Amino acid sequence: MENLKTKIRDITDFPKPGINFKDITPLVQDPKTLRTCVEKLIGPYKNTQITAVAGMEARGFIFGSLVAWELGVGFIPLRKPGKLPYDVQKVDYDLEYGQASLEAHIDAVNPGDNILLIDDVLATGGTAKASCELIEMLGGNIVACAFVMELGFLNGRQQLVDYPVHTLLTY
Numbered sequence: 001m002e003n004l005k006t007k008i009r010d011i012t013d014f015p016k017p018g019i020n021f022k023d024i025t026p027l028v029q030d031p032k033t034l035r036t037c038v039e040k041l042i043g044p045y046k047n048t049q050i051t052a053v054a055g056m057e058a059r060g061f062i063f064g065s066l067v068a069w070e071l072g073v074g075f076i077p078l079r080k081p082g083k084l085p086y087d088v089q090k091v092d093y094d095l096e097y098g099q100a101s102l103e104a105h106i107d108a109v110n111p112g113d114n115i116l117l118i119d120d121v122l123a124t125g126g127t128a129k130a131s132c133e134l135i136e137m138l139g140g141n142i143v144a145c146a147f148v149m150e151l152g153f154l155n156g157r158q159q160l161v162d163y164p165v166h167t168l169l170t171y
């Protein structure tokens, strides 16, 4: 796992003063590390009854779609407002560096879907908690939430006590 850490770059004061931004672009640029990362993300879920993967725009799309591909299931995009063309369900939430909303198509989830939620970073947990709520509003069951990394000092896990949480790296 330490090898994964060498591919995550710290950018100070981005996107706002005081934020130490964890940049995953070196990781996704490196095919070997990217494959290792995706294999570790899917590890606990290989022989489970996951029927779909959901991921949050934008970085969750990168890891989420690769995980969906490897598990052989479909991908549900949870998008920033105004991007989805059909009727949507929306949730609002707080971020480490601001406020945001996510939307999903009202028919994105099949009844009884067992969904694995994937994102790159668990920070305050606001995005993930809102995403779980959005999936549940649409009739899905969250099996687990998996992240490349968690920022432990922001206690995001406290927002996700109702769900199994799996992270590859902790800062």
Ligand SMILES: O=P(O)(O)OC[C@H]1O[C@H](OP(=O)(O)OP(=O)(O)O)[C@H](O)[C@@H]1O
Binding pocket: 056, 057, 058, 059, 060, 094, 095, 096, 097, 100, 119, 120, 121, 122, 123, 124, 125, 126, 127, 128, 156
């Ligand atoms: O745990 P939280 O405090 O909610 O923060 C984590 C979220 O913040 C980042 O996304 P961001 O909204 O910056 O969007 P991006 O992927 O488009 O950069 C990250 O990719 C997570 O989705």
Ligand SMILES: Nc1ncnc2[nH]cnc12
Binding pocket: 019, 020, 021, 022, 023, 096, 097, 121, 123, 124, 151
């Ligand atoms: N510090 C951080 N670095 C990268 N993504 C984030 N999402 C929320 N906080 C973040």
